[in-house]
Amino acid sequence: MRGPVVAVTGAAGGVGALLTERLAASDEVKEVVAIDERRGECAEARWHILDVRDPAIADKLRGTDVVVHLALDLDLETDPAARTAYNVRGTQTVLTAAAAAGVRRVVLCTSAMVYGALPDNELPLSEEAELRATAEATGVGDLLEIERLARRAPRAHPGLNVTVVRPAVLVGGTDTALTRYFESPRLLVVAGSRPAWQFCHVEDLCSALEYAVLEKADGELAVGCDGWLEQEEVEELSGIRRMELPSAVALGAAARLHRIGLTPSPAGDLAYTMYPWVVSGSRLHDAGWRPKWTNEEVLAELLEEVSGRRTVAGRRLGRKDATAAGAAGATVALLGAAAVVRRARKARRRV
Numbered sequence: 001m002r003g004p005v006v007a008v009t010g011a012a013g014g015v016g017a018l019l020t021e022r023l024a025a026s027d028e029v030k031e032v033v034a035i036d037e038r039r040g041e042c043a044e045a046r047w048h049i050l051d052v053r054d055p056a057i058a059d060k061l062r063g064t065d066v067v068v069h070l071a072l073d074l075d076l077e078t079d080p081a082a083r084t085a086y087n088v089r090g091t092q093t094v095l096t097a098a099a100a101a102g103v104r105r106v107v108l109c110t111s112a113m114v115y116g117a118l119p120d121n122e123l124p125l126s127e128e129a130e131l132r133a134t135a136e137a138t139g140v141g142d143l144l145e146i147e148r149l150a151r152r153a154p155r156a157h158p159g160l161n162v163t164v165v166r167p168a169v170l171v172g173g174t175d176t177a178l179t180r181y182f183e184s185p186r187l188l189v190v191a192g193s194r195p196a197w198q199f200c201h202v203e204d205l206c207s208a209l210e211y212a213v214l215e216k217a218d219g220e221l222a223v224g225c226d227g228w229l230e231q232e233e234v235e236e237l238s239g240i241r242r243m244e245l246p247s248a249v250a251l252g253a254a255a256r257l258h259r260i261g262l263t264p265s266p267a268g269d270l271a272y273t274m275y276p277w278v279v280s281g282s283r284l285h286d287a288g289w290r291p292k293w294t295n296e297e298v299l300a301e302l303l304e305e306v307s308g309r310r311t312v313a314g315r316r317l318g319r320k321d322a323t324a325a326g327a328a329g330a331t332v333a334l335l336g337a338a339a340v341v342r343r344a345r346k347a348r349r350r351v
Helices: 014-024 080-100 140-156 177-183 202-213 231-238 247-259 267-273 282-286 295-306 319-325 327-350
Strands: 005-009 031-036 046-049 066-069 105-109 161-167 169-171 187-190 199-201 220-223 242-245 310-312 315-317
Touching (some): 014 031, 080 140, 105 140, 105 202, 140 161, 161 202, 177 187, 177 267, 177 295, 187 247, 187 267, 199 202, 220 282
Parallel strands (some): 005 031, 005 066, 066 105, 105 161, 161 220
C-alpha cells in the first residue's frame, strides 16, 4: 500500500486518539504508529509505550514519514512549571528525534491564542498575522515556545519540514478556561470590550491535521468554523445572561483570586473573552478544506457537554458548593473574597 507511515504522539486520549483512529481508517495512510505512556484503544495502530521526553523515541520513529505531535499538557490544574517542562522538553525531543530518524515532516498543534486577543486585531486574522500573545494566559507561554521551536527546527535540521496547526476555541471533550466560561451562571462581560467567538470542533481539527499529514497544506495553518459570533448572539443562543463588570474590577479580582489559589485561571485568560482573535483559515480553504461544523452547532454541543456543571471565575464548584452558595451568589462571594484580601493587605501595610 502506498501512502505515508504516520506516528502520532499522545495517541491514547483526546485529539490524539481521534486522529489515530481517523488515520488508521484512511486509505491514504500506509500505517499508524501510536506513541503514548499508556496503550489506547486503536487496535489497527502499532503501539509504543513511552514518555515523549525519552530520547529512545528516535528508535521508534525510524521508518516513519510524518510525526504528529499531540502529547501536550494544557490541563488547568497542572502545576505551571511542570506543565511547561513537559510541553517544551517533549516538543524539543520529538523534533530532534524526528530529524535523527529521517522523518521528513513534523506536524505540531498549538492554538490560535498565539495571535493574542487584542482590541485592534483584524477580523479575521490571516495566518501571516504577527504572534502578539504574551505568556499571561494558561499554557500560552508554552505554545509560544513551541512556535519558536517550530520556526527554528528546519534551520537546525535541514530537510525537516514543520507544519503548525492553530485551532480556535477547541470543543469536543475538552476542558479549558474558555470552555469553562460557558459553565458559569452568568457570562462575565468586561465593560467596553468587544468579544468575538469562533469555535473549532475536534472533528474539524482532526480533518485539518489529516490535510497537513497528507501534505495537502503546509506552513502555519489556522483552523476554525467559518465566521464568528458576537457576544449578543452567544447570549441569545445560550440563554445565559451577562454580568458586566468594569475592566479594573474584573482583571483585578481575577488576578487576586488566582494569586491566592482560589481559581486555576490567571487574569490573562480574561483577554480571550474580551477581544477578538478570530482566524480566517485561508490556507486550509485554499487547499480545499472546509469545516463541517458551524459556530452555532459547536456552541450547542459545548452547552450540552457542560450542562450541570457550575464554574465561577474559572473554579469548578462541587454540587455542595453550588447548592450552598447559589450560582450568582457564588460569583459575588468570590469577587468579595478578592476585595477582602485587598483590604487585609492594605491593613497590614498600615500596621
